[in-house]
Amino acid sequence: MKRLIATALLGSSLLATQVMAEEPSTYIGLDIASNSNSFTLDVNGFGSADFDDDSSGFKLKFGTVSNNGWRVQGYFQRETYDETLFDNTNDALNEIGFDVIKGFEVTPEFSPFLQVGLGYGWMSVEGYDESSIAELSLKIGGGVMYKIVPSFEIIAGVDFQYRKWQDIQIIGVTVSTTEDTTKLYVGANFHF
Template identity: 30%
Template structure:
C-alpha cells in the first residue's frame, strides 16, 4: 500500500511540473479590412501594421494552455486593440510542438479624424503555430491568427449615416514565453 501511495505522489508531482503560470509577449504584423458603407455604396480599405501582444496564462498540462491577452495594433490615423481569452492545444511530446487554438474577446479601433467614433465589438477566431521549448522555463513560438469580428460603428456625416466595420483581422507573430 505504501508503494502505491508513493507512486501516486510521484506521478502527481510529475504532472504538476507540466502545469504552471506563464507570461508571454509577441510582435508581429497585423492586417485588417475596414469597410465604409452609406446610401447603398461601399468602399473598403486595408490597413497593415505592426502589433504587440502581452499574455498571462496557465499551462493546464504539457499539451494544453489557457491565457488572457491584450494586443495593440499600429494603424494609420488611429488606434486599435483587442483583448480576450484563448485556449491552445499543443500537439506531441517533443520540444517542438505544433499548436492550434481558439480565441474570443473584445476589440476596438478609433480613428483620429472623428474622436467620437469608436468601432468596437466582439472578436473571435483561431490560431495555429509552432512552439519550441528552449528549457523548462523558456519557449519561443511563431504562428498565425485569423480573427473575425462584429466591430462596427455608425457616424453621421453631413446628414448621411456612414457605417464602418472592421473584419477580418489577420496576424503573423513571433514570441517568447516564460513559465514559472
C-alpha cells in the same frame, strides 16, 4: 451576435475549468506581430467599399498550461495601423481577450498548436458623438512552440481574425465596418 459570444464564453469557461483541473503551470509572454488587414465599409443606402490598412503591434499575455497540452491565456494587445481609421488622428487599437490553445507534443521540446480566441477592442476617435469606437473579434490560428529550457519557450504562428466594429453615424447615415486580418507573429513565454 450576442448569443454567439455568450455561447463561446460559456464553452470556453467550461473548457478552462477542465484545463485548470490538471496540475497547471503558469506563464507570461510577449508576441510581436505584423498584420495584413482588409476592411469592408457598408454605407446604409449607398453600397459598400473595401480597403486595406496593414498594422503591427505586440501582445502581452498571462496563461496557464495543463499536462495534457491545453492552455488558457488572457491578453492585452496594442496594434498600430499604417494609416488612420475613422478620423485623421488615431491609428492605435487596444484589445483585451482570451485564447484557448491545444498543443500537440512531438518531442518534449517541440509542439505544434491550434488556438481559438475572443477579443474586445477600442480606439479613440474624434469628430463623432462618442470619444471611442469598439470592436469584437474572433480568431483561429496555429503555429509551433519550441522549449529552449523548461521555463523558456519561443513560438511562431499565424492567426486569422474577424473583427466587427461598432456602427458609426455620419450625417445621419449608418456605416458598418468589418475587418479580416491575417497575423504573423513570433514570441516568447516564460514559465514559473
